[in-house]
Amino acid sequence: SQKIEQNSEALNIQEGKTATLTCNYTNYSPAYLQWYRQDPGRGPVFLLLIRENEKEKRKERLKVTFDTTLKQSLFHITASQPADSATYLCALDPPRYGNKLVFGAGTILRVKS
């Protein structure tokens, strides 16, 4: 069956360090992969989308990689800040399924000052 796994339920890091979150999937051939941030009690906020033919995408302090051979995406936040503390969700966007995103369980990131 199709499965998406995010590497850990929670990740604690020190302010200024780089946070790296992992998203692995099986039995999918996604055309796109998206990353969202969700704060408690709020809806997810779109961060980055990466296409299957793109290896890497950057936006300010954020970087996403997409390895379709390993079936894995890595999400990096450089120079992390306490304000980056949130739950980060990866979502697969299978082709021909419109906006039917399939989400991972999320990783809670805590950045300590």
Next chain:
Amino acid sequence: KAGVTQTPRYLIKTRGQQVTLSCSPISGHRSVSWYQQTPGQGLQFLFEYFSETQRNKGNFPGRFSGRQFSNSRSEMNVSTLELGDSALYLCASSLGPGSGNTIYFGEGSWLTVV
């Protein structure tokens, strides 16, 4: 421009009742999708509408239904509520239904079934 607006924000219902949730997409967005989020199951796709037609449906019982109006606004309905339907219901909109469109979520409607 205004984001995705969902109403009501919070509601409490009794088992067996029904509930209707409303969603106004971002202006110009014609695709609306609904998701259920629970601590145990995470975010799960309910259904997607485009041009008043349901394009995709998730694995939920028939008690969950939805519709989209000509102005792209959408409603979802849950009949015969069960305790397990307690969740955050999220509406999301995008320009169109194709893969790769950026999807914007609302703040959600918190439903508690007692």
